[in-house]
Amino acid sequence: MNLDSMTQASGEWLRGTGPEADIVISSRIRLARNLAAFPFTNRASAHQRNEIEALLRERILRLEVQPPFDYVGLSGLTPLDRQFLVERQLISRELANSEGPRGVALGAQETMSLMINEEDHVRIQVMRSGFSLDEAWQDIDRLDDLLEQRVSYAFSEEFGYLTACPTNVGTGMRASVMLHLPALVLTKEIEKVFRALQKINLAVRGLYGEGSRASGDFYQISNQVTLGKTEAAVLKEIREVIPTIIGYERKARATLTKESRQALHDRVSRAFGTLRSATMMTSEETMELLSAVRLGINLGLLEDIGIPIINELFIQTQPAHLQKLMGAPLDGEERNSARARYLRSRLRENGSALN
Amino acid sequence: MPFQSLHEKRAMKCQKCHNQATLHITEVLSDDQFEELHLCEGCANKYLLEAQQKGGAGKTGVAEAVREAEEGLFGQHECPSCGIKFVEFRNSGRLGCPNDYQVFREELLPLLENIHGETRHCGKSPRRLPQDQQTQSELIQLRGRLKLAVQQEDYEEAARVRDRIRQLEEGVV
Numbered sequence: 001m002n003l004d005s006m007t008q009a010s011g012e013w014l015r016g017t018g019p020e021a022d023i024v025i026s027s028r029i030r031l032a033r034n035l036a037a038f039p040f041t042n043r044a045s046a047h048q049r050n051e052i053e054a055l056l057r058e059r060i061l062r063l064e065v066q067p068p069f070d071y072v073g074l075s076g077l078t079p080l081d082r083q084f085l086v087e088r089q090l091i092s093r094e095l096a097n098s099e100g101p102r103g104v105a106l107g108a109q110e111t112m113s114l115m116i117n118e119e120d121h122v123r124i125q126v127m128r129s130g131f132s133l134d135e136a137w138q139d140i141d142r143l144d145d146l147l148e149q150r151v152s153y154a155f156s157e158e159f160g161y162l163t164a165c166p167t168n169v170g171t172g173m174r175a176s177v178m179l180h181l182p183a184l185v186l187t188k189e190i191e192k193v194f195r196a197l198q199k200i201n202l203a204v205r206g207l208y209g210e211g212s213r214a215s216g217d218f219y220q221i222s223n224q225v226t227l228g229k230t231e232a233a234v235l236k237e238i239r240e241v242i243p244t245i246i247g248y249e250r251k252a253r254a255t256l257t258k259e260s261r262q263a264l265h266d267r268v269s270r271a272f273g274t275l276r277s278a279t280m281m282t283s284e285e286t287m288e289l290l291s292a293v294r295l296g297i298n299l300g301l302l303e304d305i306g307i308p309i310i311n312e313l314f315i316q317t318q319p320a321h322l323q324k325l326m327g328a329p330l331d332g333e334e335r336n337s338a339r340a341r342y343l344r345s346r347l348r349e350n351g352s353a354l355n
Numbered sequence: 356m357p358f359q360s361l362h363e364k365r366a367m368k369c370q371k372c373h374n375q376a377t378l379h380i381t382e383v384l385s386d387d388q389f390e391e392l393h394l395c396e397g398c399a400n401k402y403l404l405e406a407q408q409k410g411g412a413g414k415t416g417v418a419e420a421v422r423e424a425e426e427g428l429f430g431q432h433e434c435p436s437c438g439i440k441f442v443e444f445r446n447s448g449r450l451g452c453p454n455d456y457q458v459f460r461e462e463l464l465p466l467l468e469n470i471h472g473e474t475r476h477c478g479k480s481p482r483r484l485p486q487d488q489q490t491q492s493e494l495i496q497l498r499g500r501l502k503l504a505v506q507q508e509d510y511e512e513a514a515r516v517r518d519r520i521r522q523l524e525e526g527v528v
Contacts, residue, residue, distance in 0.1 A: 038498070039452040119449070144479075155481050158475060159475075164450055165448060170478065226471065227471035228471055228473020
């Protein structure tokens with residue numbers, strides 16, 4: 001499949017629609033599954049990993065889903081293309097950076113993907129725009145059922161779905177909701193929220209998962225426990241806590257608007273001005289400024305510009321996306337200049353600051 | 356003389372109890388032989404004290420103490436399917452094959468309790484009955500034998516093993 005055709009559009013999950021889309025970017029669920037008859041990926045020989053990949057690829061491509069999956073083998077991809085898939089959240093950094101036979105099957109609108117030979121033989125992922133955990137669960141449950149009819153999963157009555165790492169054993173399910181929380185960051189209340197979440201065993205991570213920083217004020221909230229609780233119970237816990245966090249963020253936004261409207265307006269307008277006129281932009285500064293603009297739009301401080309374009313820019317200004325858009329590999333300095341040029345062209349067509 | 360170095364490392368569980376391991380000891384047994392231990396403060400103190408007391412006993416004193424300690428706790432038994440030892444899992448954090456959950460069940464139970472607060476699955480299960488544990492384990496072993504046979508160019512054995520794999524997989528995969 002041609003990855004370049006994906007560059008222009010953004011995945012379904014970045015549409016900027018769906019319930020509570022001003023704060024909830026996306027909902028995502030992944031299931032870890034392994035084939036019963038093979039060692040786990042890390043202990044499988046090169047030959048076995050080949051077998052695992054061939055078997056799974058063949059079974060997945062024959063699944064009764066419309067449209068059928070596209071399969072991308074990772075060993076045949078350039079590092080740039082692998083990074084591109086990471087930036088789109090279709091594969092993990094671990095899969096991108098590991099070696100040997102491995103790949104990813106991509107479903108319609110990039111909402112479904114199946115990573116093969118990651119830490120586990122299969123990692124199924126479903127992603128949706130906005131706060132839609134239930135819909136994501138329905139999709140992934142159905143997909144898991146379909147695959148299970150064609151392969152034999154490693155499963156025990158006692159421990160559930162068996163995984164390479166005991167932190168995933170049981171349901172093998174990690175459900176996460178990605179939130180944009182700029183006001184809680186500005187009011188410095190975000191730490192309090194994290195501490196409360198950790199107490200109820202929920203993890204908080206940055207935009208690109210484990211170990212990544214929360215750039216652009218994006219945070220992923222996910223479950224840690226996979227053993228001893230049903231999928232429904234885990235989803236319910238997350239579903240119940242998210243509205244509380246949304247409530248805190250809204251309250252912080254209201255406080256900012258009420259108590260420091262002028263300072264906030266200035267901040268948002270400066271961010272927008274810089275994005276539209278700077279000639280060198282690092283990825284980090286871009287994330288920070290886009291976050292302020294996104295907040296400004298949601299608070300009605302900026303006009304004539306929509307959330308979807310800002311969501312898109314968060315991804316399209318990442319290093320691999322930018323280089324694919326420009327059609328050439330660029331070093332750091334060239335990237336910063338190309339990024340600024342791209343932002344100027346996209347934002348000048350759109351938007352104006354509210355006076 | 357055996358040499359001990361203490362250094363900080365990423366979060367890990369103590370090998371002797373289930374507290375956070377805060378001390379990581381590398382035993383240098385000879386020029387190219389190392390042994391790594393990950394212990395919590397309490398167990399490390401005990402270990403170092405014991406090592407010191409044994410220190411006078413000769414060159415291999417500490418190494419022997421380590422081996423004894425390890426054997427006492429986990430044994431050196433390994434999974435017959437994938438060959439992994441529990442100590443290897445401790446170091447890498449990854450198991451070798453599905454069968455390990457049975458082979459190291461006793462060692463894993465406290466770990467699972469620690470991570471999840473529970474030790475028994477509750478939730479979705481495959482609608483199709485999975486192969487029984489024994490078949491799973493046999494298949495993994497057969498694949499190992501197949502690989503060996505091919506390496507040794509023993510094609511008769513390879514063909515026999517392959518037939519058996521096919522037989523087991525019929526109606527399975």
